[in-house]
Amino acid sequence: MMRTLHSRPQPPVIDEATLTQEFRALGIGPGEILLTHSSLRSVGPVRGESRAVVRALRAALGPDGTLVVPAFTPENSDTSRAYRQRIEGCAEEQIEELRRSMPPYDPRRTPAPSMGRLAEEVRTLPGALRSDHPQTSFAAVGPLARAIVSGHSPDCHLGERSPLARLYEEEAKVLFLGVGFSSCTAFHLAEYRVPDRPVQEYHCVVRVRGERTWWSYTDVALDDTDFALLGSSFERSAASVTAGAVGRAAARLFSLRDAVDYAVAWMTAHRPSRRPQA
DSSP, X not given: OOEXXXXXXXXXXXXXXXXXXXXXXXXXXXXXXXXXXXXXXXXXXXXXXXXXHHHHHHHHHOTTOEEEEEXXXXXXXXXXXXXXXXXXXXXXXXXXXXXXXXXXOOTTTOOOGGGOHHHHHHHTSTTOEEOOOSSSOEEEESTTHXXXXXXXXXXXXXXXXXXXXXXXXXXXXXXXXXXXGGGOTHHHHHXXXXXXXXXXXXXXXXXXXXXXXXXXXXEEOOOOTTHHHHXXXXXXXXXXXXXXXXXXXXXXXXXXXXXXXXXXHHHHHHOTTOOOOO
């Protein structure tokens, strides 16, 4: 069952050493692999801001630990929710101009603005590596970074040929910092492991032999609309989820493998007649 840690009174501005202690108290240990989803605003004022939070995480993980973040770029697609929201109310000429101006994905340079400050801090660290998927890349730093992000097939968002599968194999943990299960990327791996999974066509901008081009491919139809409900069920299960606080943020720490295995069973039971979203 979920284990809850008691929070402590917080100073007006939290420092790196305190953050490190709180990450360790939550259960983050040396040598682990940690996939982190975060909203730094929820942590409250931090001396050193996002850089200090990343340093505190890496201190808790130690030199043998590996820190992983989603570095997704939905802005690079015309089949993403972000794109549909961006063009809402736009005239046809404006949409065409936007499509012409969208730069191709470059794993070394393309920012991931929708992923938050901590993800961008990790992505831009010296020595950080990033996977090659033009829409759902991951960035990682640490001894196992290359093993985790290598081999991310461009036509597999979050399945067996993605870093999520490598994280599952390596028994990584997941940290939520000020976010909930609606942001649980790990649940997407389960979508690839359920029977009769629906698929859809995706489009994004890439560079092929030096030329900018639109590219289309077919992959599993990703659907996070029931992730909050799934996550609530997962927390109530026998799975070990530790709840606590880091700074002013609610935090959750759990096994990625446990989450995926639970989600496969839950989706099989609750998504028998799902169809791809339009």
